[in-house]
Amino acid sequence: MGKTQQFSAFIKKEFRHIFRDRRSMLILLGMPIIQIILFGFAITTEVKNAQVAVFDPSNDIATQRIIHRLHASEYFHIAYYPNHPEDINQLFQEGKIQLAILFNDHFDQRLKHTGDASVQLLADATDPNQASIMVGYASNILAAFQQEWMQECRIPLQIIPEIRMLYNPQMKGAYNFVPGVMGLILMLICAMMTSIAIVREKETGTMEVLLASPIKPGYVIFSKVIPYFSLSVVNLITILLLSVFVLGVPVSGSLFWLVIVSFLFITVALSLGILISTIVRTQVAAMLISGMALMMPVMLLSGMIFPVENMPLILQGLSHIVPAKWFILAVKKLMIEGLALRFVLKEFAILALMALLLITVSLKKFKVRLS
Amino acid sequence: MIQVRQISKNYKNVQALKELSFEVQAGEIFGIIGPDGAGKTSLFRILATLLLADSGSARVANLDVVQDYKKIRSRIGYMPGRFSLYQDLSVIENLELFATVFNTSVKENYDLIKDIYCQIEPFKDRKAGKLSGGMKQKLALSCALIHKPTVLFLDEPTTGVDPVSRKEFWDMLRKLKQQGITILVSTPYMDEASLCDRIALIQNGQFLHIDSPQNMVKQFPKPLYAMETIENYKWLNTLKNDARIASVYICGEKLHLTFKADPALHLPDLVPVAPTIEDCFIHLMQYN
Numbered sequence: 001m002g003k004t005q006q007f008s009a010f011i012k013k014e015f016r017h018i019f020r021d022r023r024s025m026l027i028l029l030g031m032p033i034i035q036i037i038l039f040g041f042a043i044t045t046e047v048k049n050a051q052v053a054v055f056d057p058s059n060d061i062a063t064q065r066i067i068h069r070l071h072a073s074e075y076f077h078i079a080y081y082p083n084h085p086e087d088i089n090q091l092f093q094e095g096k097i098q099l100a101i102l103f104n105d106h107f108d109q110r111l112k113h114t115g116d117a118s119v120q121l122l123a124d125a126t127d128p129n130q131a132s133i134m135v136g137y138a139s140n141i142l143a144a145f146q147q148e149w150m151q152e153c154r155i156p157l158q159i160i161p162e163i164r165m166l167y168n169p170q171m172k173g174a175y176n177f178v179p180g181v182m183g184l185i186l187m188l189i190c191a192m193m194t195s196i197a198i199v200r201e202k203e204t205g206t207m208e209v210l211l212a213s214p215i216k217p218g219y220v221i222f223s224k225v226i227p228y229f230s231l232s233v234v235n236l237i238t239i240l241l242l243s244v245f246v247l248g249v250p251v252s253g254s255l256f257w258l259v260i261v262s263f264l265f266i267t268v269a270l271s272l273g274i275l276i277s278t279i280v281r282t283q284v285a286a287m288l289i290s291g292m293a294l295m296m297p298v299m300l301l302s303g304m305i306f307p308v309e310n311m312p313l314i315l316q317g318l319s320h321i322v323p324a325k326w327f328i329l330a331v332k333k334l335m336i337e338g339l340a341l342r343f344v345l346k347e348f349a350i351l352a353l354m355a356l357l358l359i360t361v362s363l364k365k366f367k368v369r370l371s
Numbered sequence: 372m373i374q375v376r377q378i379s380k381n382y383k384n385v386q387a388l389k390e391l392s393f394e395v396q397a398g399e400i401f402g403i404i405g406p407d408g409a410g411k412t413s414l415f416r417i418l419a420t421l422l423l424a425d426s427g428s429a430r431v432a433n434l435d436v437v438q439d440y441k442k443i444r445s446r447i448g449y450m451p452g453r454f455s456l457y458q459d460l461s462v463i464e465n466l467e468l469f470a471t472v473f474n475t476s477v478k479e480n481y482d483l484i485k486d487i488y489c490q491i492e493p494f495k496d497r498k499a500g501k502l503s504g505g506m507k508q509k510l511a512l513s514c515a516l517i518h519k520p521t522v523l524f525l526d527e528p529t530t531g532v533d534p535v536s537r538k539e540f541w542d543m544l545r546k547l548k549q550q551g552i553t554i555l556v557s558t559p560y561m562d563e564a565s566l567c568d569r570i571a572l573i574q575n576g577q578f579l580h581i582d583s584p585q586n587m588v589k590q591f592p593k594p595l596y597a598m599e600t601i602e603n604y605k606w607l608n609t610l611k612n613d614a615r616i617a618s619v620y621i622c623g624e625k626l627h628l629t630f631k632a633d634p635a636l637h638l639p640d641l642v643p644v645a646p647t648i649e650d651c652f653i654h655l656m657q658y659n
Contacts, residue, residue: 009471013460020459205455209514212419214445215472368440370421 006215010223017197018227028193032185032235036242039177050134051097053080053088060108062117066145070101075137088122098124099134112153178243179331183324184298185239186232186262187269192290194228194273199286202277208370217368225270232266252338261334261344264351265327271358272323278365298324326350372397372522372553373418378427380413380576387413388576390427395555395569400548402567403557404648410576411557412452415526418555419449432521445473448520452527454507458500462491462510465499466517473518483550484513487543505536512543523547525556529563541566561649572652579655584648591646591654593617593629599640600626620653629654 018025052070056063070076079097082088088100102120104110111117121138123131198221201207210220236259243249251258272294280286301308301319308319319325330347333339373395380388387410395401403411416422418431420440429436434443456465463477466488470477481488491506491513499510508528515523525544529537541563544554548568556567564570565584572579572587580587600606603621610619610628617629627650628641646654 006471006474009468013457013464013468016464017457017459204458205451205453206457208416208421208451209449209455209469210472211421212444212447212449213469213472214441214474369423370416 003219007219007223010215010219011226014197014224014227018231024193028189028231029234029238031188032181032238033242035181035185036178036239036247039181048075049077050075050099051079052076053082053091053097053100054078055082055085055088055100055102056107057105058103058107058109060106062108062111062149063103065149066103066119066142069141069145070138073137073141075134092122092124095124098131099138101138111149178239178247178249179328179335180302182236182239182262182331183265183302183328184295185235186266186327187272187294187298187324188290189232189235190228190266190269191273191276191294192287193231194224194270195276195280195286195290196283197224197228198274198277199280199283202281203283211368211370217366218363221274221366225274228273229266229270232269236262236266249336251335253334254341257341257344258331258334261327261330261348261351264348264355265323268323268327268351268355268358271355271362275358275362275365278362278367297322301325302328323351323354326354372399372432373401373555374430375414375418376428378414378417378424378429380410380417380422380424386576388417388424391576391578392427393571393578393581395553397553398548398551399569400544400554400556400567402564402570403555403573404559404561404564404570404652405557405573406559409573411573412526413576414573415449415451415524415555415557419447419524420444421449445518446521448515448518448523450511450515450523450525450528452530454511456499456507456511456514459498461496461498462502463495465510466513469514470517475518477517480517480519483519484516486546487516488513490539504532505539508532508536508540509543512540516547521553523552523554523556525554527557527559529558529560537563561647561652564648570648572648572655574652574656579652587648587651588646591651595644595646595650596628596630596641597622597644598626598628598638598642599624618654618657622647622649622653 018028054067054070056067067078071078076099080087080091082091085102088097088102091097092100100120100122102122104118104120107117119142121135123135201210201220207220211217240251240258244251273290276286276289276293280289297318301311301315301322302324303319308316308325311319326347330344330351333344333347373393375394376392378388378391379386391410391414393401403414405411413422417424418429418436420431420436420443423437431443432446434446436443457468460468466477470480487509491502491509494502494506499507502510512525512528515525529540532540537560544556544566548554558564567584569581569583570587571581582590598606603624603626606626607619607621610616610626615631617631619626619628621627627644628638
């Protein structure tokens with residue numbers, strides 16, 4: 001009877017605990033799928049089929065071509081052609097349109113002769129994100145048209161300020177959410193589930209029996225880590241497959257380093273879970289602490305939903321100690337921006353340091369006796 | 372086999388154990404008898420190396436419970452008061468897990484647990500959580516015995532177990548004693564006390580008395596009488612205030628009485644009875 005046999009017996013036991021609790025299993029494996037789909041499709045800031053009104057007094061070849069382009073894009077649906085600019089106000093108030101495009105008269109002629117034609121873009125800014133995205137799309141279309149027109153006519157035209165969006169030219173919502181959801185789910189499964197699994201042994205009294213036996217407490221703890229590590233890897237694969245094939249978010253950078261940084265983050269989250277389990281006594285407390293102390297910062301401070309740059313300085317400082325922030329940064333760089341490893345060395349170093357610190361602290365805090 | 376000297380343990384405001392001292396000989400069944408909250412579990416946890424005493428020292432199997440806790444842990448079997456096995460694992464899975472924990476196998480020590488385990492073996496694929504109270508205890512005992520411990524700590528093993536299973540359980544302890552295993556067992560049931568070789572009565576973290584159950588009963592100082600009435604409580608209240616009566620209390624369905632001078636009262640159906648451990652306990656409680 002060797003130590004490895006003891007260890008593998010415990011790992012087997014942990015897997016049994018997980019597989020026999022069907023409901024939790026379903027949540028564990030189903031959660032990433034649901035979250036990815038929710039964040040990817042339902043809760044999206046992406047603009048699709050926005051209702052648009054166009055006021056076109058000139059009705060010439062230039063405006064027709066622009067309208068045609070707007071029509072062709074999947075973002076806009078031109079629903080109204082009001083005869084008076086005043087009608088647009090009413091359409092906005094009734095909520096029938098989100099964007100209005102107003103050309104001035106003799107658009108084509110002005111463009112050709114003075115090189116200075118103006119277009120007004122009005123957006124419903126009750127949802128500022130949505131509005132800026134719509135304006136961005138429309139400006140892009142105008143800019144593209146202008147480019148084309150200039151080449152055809154070889155006349156210098158007034159340049160409409162060009163808006164260029166790096167990495168995410170179409171401002172796809174999913175691009176921002178995928179790293180966030182990865183951080184959230186991995187943190188949740190690793191930290192919450194490990195802490196609950198360890199605390200459950202305390203609560204049901206099995207820890208008492210194990211402590212009174214010659215088994216090394218470290219074995220008990222690490223045997224819990226392995227099943228949750230493998231579950232997290234399954235989830236990681238699910239998320240990556242879903243985001244590539246369902247959401248159409250490509251892995252532009254190195255897949256290898258993306259996986260490595262994910263493993264590093266999983267390690268941080270697992271050690272956080274162990275740390276929590278050494279502090280609390282009940283499963284409910286473990287869940288609340290992981291929920292409040294881990295979930296909320298991941299959601300709010302990691303830059304997943306709200307940009308950290310716009311936060312007060314105190315919160316910005318706080319966000320530095322949220323592991324998910326660094327993970328999300330690294331994933332964004334590796335997966336979406338497709339940057340090389342040397343650009344994420346800082347994130348790697350911080351995550352590694354956090355893992356080391358957390359493991360040391362939780363090993364120090366682990367008790368060989370009750371209370 | 373077990374030596375305890377001046378052990379004290381305090382929780383925030385409660386003194387759970389007050390300078391307890393006792394010794395248990397090898398191969399003895401030693402019972403710790405007392406009500407809930409008397410400090411039994413704290414004492415067991417200290418001896419099982421799970422808690423540190425505030426003062427005093429204790430040795431188990433000639434090893435110090437603080438310094439040599441690792442060695443002790445491989446030599447003792449410990450069964451906590453609450454059922455503490457994995458409810459979602461089957462009977463055989465639990466047993467095999469604990470065999471592995473102690474670096475042994477079910478096969479190796481099957482002889483030791485055979486008598487107990489054969490009763491639950493028909494249900495070996497059932498989840499431990501779905502067993503009856505008596506069967507749970509048999510499984511827990513099997514798991515505590517799987518590594519052939521020299522000392523067995525059983526903290527209230529029969530609480531919440533039906534009378535038939537309780538009797539069976541004590542029969543098993545007798546057999547284990549024959550195998551030379553020292554057993555420290557606690558119980559709130561006074562009737563189980565007489566099944567131990569020696570007992571310690573514990574109340575509020577203090578031992579009232581340590582002796583064999585037979586001696587303890589013999590030392591009961593006064594003749595004891597029992598009275599059977601329909602209205603026990605009414606009689607209890609009347610007799611409590613009677614100056615001629617030393618003590619009166621309800622024991623089972625009867626009133627038990629002792630008198631200051633021999634039966635000076637004419638009470639209906641008064642019969643002399645032999646004192647039990649419960650009578651001793653109540654007497655000692657009042658005396659202290």
